[in-house]
Amino acid sequence: MSPSLGTLARVALLLLLPLVAAAVYMDGQRYDPAVLRFDPSGVAGASALLANQVAGLAMEGSARVYTSDNLFEYVNGHAEFFLSLGFKCLTVAGYSSPDTAPGKPEYTVDVYDMAAPQNAFGALAQESAGMNPMNIGAIGYSSSRSVTFIKDKLYVKVDSFGTGDRLMELAGALAAALPDGEESLPQFAIFPVLGALKSGRFYKREDYMGLELFREVFEQEYEREGLRFYAFAFTPQAPPEDLMRQAMEAISDMGGQAVDVEFGGIRGILVHDEYEGEWALTTIKSKIVGARGFSDPAQLKTFMEELVGKAGG
Amino acid sequence: MKRREFIKTAAVAATASGLGLASGEDSASASGPSSIQSYRPLGKTGLKISDISFGGGKLSSSSLVARAMDMGINYIDTAPDYGRSENVLGEHIKKNGRRDKLIVATKFCDYGFYGQHLAGDQPESKYIQMVEGSLERLNTDYIDVVFVHAMGEGSHGQEERLLSENMLGAFAKLKKAGKARFLAVSSHGPNRMEELLMKAVKSGHFDIIQPAHNFMQFPKVPDVIAEAGKHGVGVIAMKTLAGAKETKIPTGGEPFEHAAFSWVLKNPNVAGLIVTIANVRTLKYYVEASGKPFTERSQTSLDRYMLAHSAEYCRTGCGECLDACPEGVNVASILRHQMYFADYGQEKRAMAAYAGMEKKADACADCDGAPCQEACPYGVHVKRRMNMAHKDLSFPA
Numbered sequence: 001m002s003p004s005l006g007t008l009a010r011v012a013l014l015l016l017l018p019l020v021a022a023a024v025y026m027d028g029q030r031y032d033p034a035v036l037r038f039d040p041s042g043v044a045g046a047s048a049l050l051a052n053q054v055a056g057l058a059m060e061g062s063a064r065v066y067t068s069d070n071l072f073e074y075v076n077g078h079a080e081f082f083l084s085l086g087f088k089c090l091t092v093a094g095y096s097s098p099d100t101a102p103g104k105p106e107y108t109v110d111v112y113d114m115a116a117p118q119n120a121f122g123a124l125a126q127e128s129a130g131m132n133p134m135n136i137g138a139i140g141y142s143s144s145r146s147v148t149f150i151k152d153k154l155y156v157k158v159d160s161f162g163t164g165d166r167l168m169e170l171a172g173a174l175a176a177a178l179p180d181g182e183e184s185l186p187q188f189a190i191f192p193v194l195g196a197l198k199s200g201r202f203y204k205r206e207d208y209m210g211l212e213l214f215r216e217v218f219e220q221e222y223e224r225e226g227l228r229f230y231a232f233a234f235t236p237q238a239p240p241e242d243l244m245r246q247a248m249e250a251i252s253d254m255g256g257q258a259v260d261v262e263f264g265g266i267r268g269i270l271v272h273d274e275y276e277g278e279w280a281l282t283t284i285k286s287k288i289v290g291a292r293g294f295s296d297p298a299q300l301k302t303f304m305e306e307l308v309g310k311a312g313g
Numbered sequence: 314m315k316r317r318e319f320i321k322t323a324a325v326a327a328t329a330s331g332l333g334l335a336s337g338e339d340s341a342s343a344s345g346p347s348s349i350q351s352y353r354p355l356g357k358t359g360l361k362i363s364d365i366s367f368g369g370g371k372l373s374s375s376s377l378v379a380r381a382m383d384m385g386i387n388y389i390d391t392a393p394d395y396g397r398s399e400n401v402l403g404e405h406i407k408k409n410g411r412r413d414k415l416i417v418a419t420k421f422c423d424y425g426f427y428g429q430h431l432a433g434d435q436p437e438s439k440y441i442q443m444v445e446g447s448l449e450r451l452n453t454d455y456i457d458v459v460f461v462h463a464m465g466e467g468s469h470g471q472e473e474r475l476l477s478e479n480m481l482g483a484f485a486k487l488k489k490a491g492k493a494r495f496l497a498v499s500s501h502g503p504n505r506m507e508e509l510l511m512k513a514v515k516s517g518h519f520d521i522i523q524p525a526h527n528f529m530q531f532p533k534v535p536d537v538i539a540e541a542g543k544h545g546v547g548v549i550a551m552k553t554l555a556g557a558k559e560t561k562i563p564t565g566g567e568p569f570e571h572a573a574f575s576w577v578l579k580n581p582n583v584a585g586l587i588v589t590i591a592n593v594r595t596l597k598y599y600v601e602a603s604g605k606p607f608t609e610r611s612q613t614s615l616d617r618y619m620l621a622h623s624a625e626y627c628r629t630g631c632g633e634c635l636d637a638c639p640e641g642v643n644v645a646s647i648l649r650h651q652m653y654f655a656d657y658g659q660e661k662r663a664m665a666a667y668a669g670m671e672k673k674a675d676a677c678a679d680c681d682g683a684p685c686q687e688a689c690p691y692g693v694h695v696k697r698r699m700n701m702a703h704k705d706l707s708f709p710a
Contacts, residue, residue: 132396142396145666161669207592210377254380254593275376275383 049111049154050093055166055173057095060105066090081126082112086119095170106162107170111178112155118186120155124148125203125216127157137175138185139203147171152181187218190289190311191231192303195224208232209276209292213246229293231307233284240283244269247281263304266312270297280304284311347597349385350604355584356547358495358520360416360457362388364578365603368551368587372398375405380593382415384600388549390587392420392462393447394430403452418458418497419447421480430462433473433480440483444493458521459484459493464500464509471509481518497521501552502645504632507533514541525552526583528576528615529626535580542582550577550586555618555626571602572614579607624692627652634695637688640676644685644695647674651702667706674703 052059064074067089072079074092082090090112094105114120117138124139128148131141137156140149145160147167156178158171188201200221208214217234236243248269251258256273261280268282278300279292289311294300352361366388367381378389378401391398399419406412421443422430431440447456464475474480475498487493498513500506502525513519514537522541526534527550541548554573570588577586590596605611627648634644647667654663667673677683677699686695 132398134396145669159668204373207371207373210374210380210591210593210596212592212594250593254597273376275379276374 049091049178050109050174051177054095054177055169056097057107057166057170058098060094060096063091063093066092082114082123085122086115088113088115097166100162104161106160107167108159108161109170109174110157110159112157114153114155116153117150117181120150120153121185121187121203123155124150125205128203128205133202133204135199136171139201140171140175142168149175151175151178154178185218187233188220190233190284190287190307191220192222192306192310195222197221197223200230208234209279211247211250213243213250214288227294227299229291229303231289231291231303233287233289233311235287240286240288243288244281244283261301263301264308264312266308268304268308270301272297282308284308287311347384347601348603349387349600351578352387353584354547355549356520356541357545358547360495360547362416362549362585363603364585365574365599366390366549366585366587368589369398369402370395370589371591372401373591375401375408377590377593377596378402378405378415379409381590381596381600382409382411384596385603386600387414388416388418388585388587390418390549390551391451392422392460393443393450394420394422399447399450403450407452412453416457417451417453418460419444419451419456420460420462422462430466431474431480433470433475433477435477435479437479437483437486440480441487444483444487448492455491456493458495458497459487460497460499460523462499464498464513465502465504465506466500471505472512475509475513476516476518495520497523497547497549499523499551501525502632502649504635504645506632507537510537511540514544514546517544519546521547521549523549523551523587526550526577527553527555528573529555529619529623529628538580538582548580548583550583551588553577553586553588555622567608567610567614568598568602569614569618570599571605572607572611573618574599574602575605575607575611576615624694625698626691627693627695627698628691631691633690634685634688637684639684640672640680642672642674642676642685642699643670644699646670647702647706648693648695648698650706651698654702654705664706667702673707674699675707677703 050059050063066074068083068087071082071087071090074090075082090110092111093109095107095109096105100106112120112123114123121139124141128141131143131146131148134140134142134147136147137149137151140147142148145164145167147158149156149171156174158167158174160167185201197220202219202221204217204219206212206215208217208219213236214234217232219230219232222229222231238246248258251271251273254273256271258269258271261268261270263280263282266282266284268280271279271281273279276292278294278297279290280300281288281290282304283289289307291300291303291307294303349363349365351364353364354360355362363386365386367378367386367390369389369391372378372391372395381389389402391402393399402417406415420430421440423443431443444456444459448454461475461480464471484493484496496519498510498519499522500510506524510522510524513522522537524534524537526538538548554570574586574588577583588599590599627645632645638644647670650663650667677696680696683696685699686693689695
C-alpha cells in the first residue's frame with residue numbers, strides 16, 4: 001500500500017523543521033552593526049561630558065552611559081518618567097578625593113540629556129520637590145547632600161555620600177564646565193525681554209507670594225531704570241477663570257483689595273496688598289500671567305499691557 | 314500707597330468691564346485678622362516670645378513675615394542651610410525695618426544645603442565666619458539667638474560639638490561685639506536627645522533649648538523641660554505636630570493642630586513653639602491657636618489621632634531600638650528619613666541621607682525575630698516600616 005498524499009506532506013514538513021531552525025540560528029549569528037557599535041545616534045560623546053578631574057576630585061573608573069534601552073538598569077521604576085519627558089541619554093560618574101579608598105565614590109554625578117531645555121526643566125520641576133532654590137546653572141536647587149540644576153538641555157543631579165563638604169564646589173565646577181547651548185526655556189519666552197535679568201529666573205513649586213493657589217510658577221525678575229519688579233506665569237490645573245475667581249477670594253481673605261481692569265483688551269485684576277505691594281493678574285489662553293513688585297499701579301498696568309502683548313502674541 | 318489712594322488710582326485705571334470693585338472693601342474688615350494672644354518669658358533672656366512662632370524652613374516670601382508680624386508673631390527661626398530662608402528674611406528686614414520688633418534665631422552652620430552643621434573640631438574663626446555670613450544675608454547688625462543645631466543627628470562627637478571650646482569662645486566674642494545675644498541648642502534626635510539637652514541645660518552655657526516635643530513624645534522630654542525651668546533656660550518646642558501626618562480624621566470638634574499646640578503649651582516652662590509657616594492660610598490657621606487652653610476636646614482630638622497613627626509613628630528622639638538590632642541597623646534614623654520622605658515631602662533629601670548610611674534596611678527583609686519590634690515601647694510595626702522605608706528610600710542599584 002503506497003502512502004497517502006497527506007502522509008507525504010506531513011513527512012515533508014517534519015524534514016523541513018531542522019532547516020528552519022538552522023536558518024533562524026544563522027540569522028541570529030549575523031553581524032548587526034546597530035547592535036555591536038553601542039553608539040546609538042546622538043549618544044556618541046556623552047561620556048566626554050564629564051572630566052576625569054573636577055574641583056580637585058577624581059572620577060572613579062570611567063563614566064557610564066545609559067540610553068532609553070537600558071535606563072531602567074540605573075533608575076529602576078523611574079525610567080518611564082524620564083522617557084516620557086524626551087530622555088535621550090544619561091551619563092553617570094562617581095567622584096572621590098584622591099586620598100579616598102577606591103570603590104566607594106563620595107559623590108555621584110548624573111547628567112541627563114533631555115533633548116531640549118523644556119524637557120530638562122520638566123524633569124527638574126518634578127524632582128525638586130522639597131528642595132531649596134540656589135543660584136546654579138539656568139535654574140538650580142539644593143537639599144541635604146544633593147544639588148540639582150539644568151543647563152541648556154541637560155538635567156544634572158549631584159549627590160553626596162560622604163561629608164558633602166565639596167558638594168557645592170563640585171556642582172559649581174560642573175555647571176561651569178558643561179556646554180552652553182540654547183539659552184531660553186519656552187516657559188520664559190512669554191516674558192518681555194527688556195530689562196529681564198538672566199540671573200533672575202526662578203521656578204517656585206508652591207506658595208508663591210504665600211498663596212497656596214499659586215503653584216508651579218515661573219518668575220522673571222526685571223530691572224528697569226532702577227526699578228526691580230517681577231513677571232510671573234503658571235498654568236493652573238483648574239480653568240484659569242476659576243483660578244482667577246479663587247484668587248479674588250483669597251485676596252479678599254487676606255485683606256487685599258482688587259479691582260477689575262483691562263490690560264490690552266483682556267480682563268484682569270489689579271491688586272493692592274499692604275504686604276506684597278501692587279500686583280496684577282490676568283489670563284492668557286490656559287495660563288495665568290501677572291506682575292508684582294510695583295509701588296505705582298499705573299506703572300504696573302503699563303507693564304501688564306506689555307506682558308499681555310508679548311504673552312498673547 | 315495707602316488703601317484709599319490705591320482704590321482712587323485703580324478706579325481711574327479700571328475699565329467699564331462691568332464688575333467694578335471686586336473684593337476687599339467689606340470682607341476684609343468683616344473678618345478681621347486673627348492675632349497672637351499670648352507672649353511668654355523665654356527663660357532668663359528677658360525676651361517674651363509669641364506662643365505660636367514662625368518656623369522659617371520653607372520661607373519663600375518676605376511679605377509672609379510682615380503679615381506674621383502684624384498678626385503678633387515676634388519670633389522667627391531660620392538657618393543658613395534652609396535654602397534661601399535667610400535671604401528672604403533679610404529682604405523683609407531691609408524692606409520693612411522693625412528689626413527691634415522681631416526676635417531672629419539662626420544656626421551655626423554653612424550656607425547652602427541642609428546638614429551643614431559645624432563639627433566640634435572647627436576653629437573659632439569658622440563659627441564667627443558663619444555668623445558673619447548670616448548677618449549679611451539677614452541685613453542686620455545682630456542676631457538674637459544663635460543655635461548649635463540638630464544635636465544627636467549624628468551618633469559620634471556630639472558632646473564635642475555641644476560644648477566645643479571654640480564654639481563657646483566664638484559666641485563670647487560675637488556677644489561682646491554685639492553681633493549675637495543668646496546661645497541656644499536644638500535637637501530632634503534621633504540619638505540621645507534628652508541626654509544631650511539635659512547636659513546643655515546643666516552646663517550653664519545655654520540660654521535656650523529647643524527640643525522636639527509633642528503629645529506622642531516619650532516621657533523624658535518634660536523632665537528636661539522642668540530642669541530647664543529650674544535653671545532659667547528658655548524652652549521653645551519644635552516638631553509639635555507629631556510627624557505632620559494626614560489630619561483629616563474626625564477629631565471631635567477641635568482642629569488637630571490646635572489641640573497639638575495647646576498640649577505643648579500647657580507646660581508652663583515652654584515659652585512657645587515654632588511651626589513651619591509657608592503660606593497665608595497656614596499662618597492664619599496656626600495663629601488662631603494662640604492662647605487656647607488645653608481642654609477635654611483637645612484631648613479627644615489627640616486621642617483620635619493617636620488611635621489612627623500610634624503604631625505607625627516612630628517617636629523622634631526615642632532610640633529605644635538602637636541596641637536591639639544584631640545587624641547594627643540604625644532603625645531610628647532610617648525611620649526618621651522615612652518620615653521626611655513620606656510626611657514632609659522631602660523625598661530626595663531622605664533618599665540621599667539613606668544612601669549615605671552604612672547599614673540599610675535591606676538587612677531587615679530576612680530577619681525572623683525582629684528584635685527591634687520587641688524593643689519598641691510604642692508597638693510600632695517596625696519590620697513592616699523598615700521594609701517600606703527601604704523600598705521608598707533606596708537608590709536603584
